[in-house]
Amino acid sequence: MAYSSFGEFVQALDAAGELKRVTVPIETDLLIAEWANREMKSLGGGQALLFERPIVDGRESSFPLAINTIGSTRRMALALKLENIDDLAQEIQLILKAKPPTDLREGWSLLKQGLNLLHARPKHVKEGACQEVVHLLDGNAPGEFSLRDLPILKCWPKDGGRFITLPNVHTRDPDNGARNLGMYRMQVYDERTTGMHWQVHKVGARHGKRYYERGERMPVAVCLGGDPAYTFAATAPLPDGLDEILFAGFIRKKSVELVKCKTIDLEVPADVDFVLEGYVQPGETRPEGPFGDHTGFYTPLEDYPVFHLTAITHRRDPIYPATIVGIPPMEDFYIGDASVRVFLPVFKMNFPELVDMTLPPEGVFHNLVFVSIRKQYPYQAFKIMHGLWGMGQMMFSKYIIVVDEDCDVHNTSEVLFRLCANTDPERDSTIIRNPSDSLDHAPGSQNIGSHMGFDATRKLPGENYHREWPELVKMTEEAQRLVDALQKKTG
């Protein structure tokens, strides 16, 4: 069953031996980030950290800060209350199997119907723990409660300021009222103003554009903490229109309870730790950044919308959730990896030849994709590349390497061996044009670029290979068994 607060999840991490408590006072300016980076870089993602006494501008915050809480395969599974992330993939596969969809659009809409049937639909409640304490910010005097009271991190030395790094941003489509939940970082400008870094391809930005066109103020609610299933849902690459709240209800096997905000016309999960209520004003932008990003580089200053806070509400005993990004591997790798695993059945449904897929940490999500297929006909590797490049956020994939089904895509060394051994570069590569991730600094212009695919599968007749494909060297099973036994005997 679901977690009723972020604190309850942190306790579960503690009970599982996955939490280190840091009881000494520590600066939120770089020092927590440095500590967390060391932890994230240790074997398998290290442990979660609870900083009980974060210092902001020389003053101890009243709120503890937790970081790296989902930064390992095991903690990600604990966050979703699963033995194994693949169990969730299996549940999704069951929904899709009920009536095999014929294309991707139908697949997603079936998934949506399936989620509805599973009582994932949210409930509306009158009160929520997230509003146990209410601070109205409109017109408050200097020194009153504000963003300054939260232990918000400055992550890297050349960052433009402090950033809220795990914000679950709730918006609504002004045309049809559809909800969206996305994770978009927020730079703190002052006590009650932040940036709103939704990139052009994201749903928050699309909602915003419609409000600006209508000349209407856009209500935005930002939630911190609560059940970590919300955070996972906010980052998941769901298609536009598939409600993340519904999806969160499905993964936590419990309807999300929604409560009305105090100062804006939006609803938020009642059990989150903090809610930042406010609005984005049409046409208003401000330089955002620089920020030490998940690319491993600083993203430069760029104009983004501005978020004005009207209220901060919180639990009586909240925990502030944070992460840092930077040179991989970082915590966000495990979030992305879980997404790929969970949605693999949806990909497989559209591409029956697809066996497995992974986005290795070195590629920071979009730069590198390894995919294995059961190849049946010539140029099928190219077909799968083009399919992926046409699919939601997979459009950003800079390099796609396709291998045969007997290659383990989770073993980078094995994939590179196949790439090097099996390709004739001219014949087996293709370069296309597609939208690029806004954060990719390599293309000459932002948001567009070239992407490259490699067919590292063995070549079939008809694929411009005019010799006999050689056989991979492999030991007999009997010899393996015998040596296993001998080695066991000799210790």
Ligand SMILES: Cc1cc2nc3c(=O)[nH]c(=O)nc-3n(C[C@H](O)[C@H](O)[C@H](O)COP(=O)(O)O)c2cc1C
């Ligand atoms: C830690 C973390 C930080 C992120 N920061 C941003 C960000 O600042 N801007 C952005 O557009 N996407 C960011 N993302 C990616 C989006 O959350 C992701 O693309 C999500 O699927 C967007 O949801 P949407 O399709 O509903 O817009 C971040 C992801 C993670 C895990």
Ligand SMILES: [Mn+2]
């Ligand atoms: Mn969305």
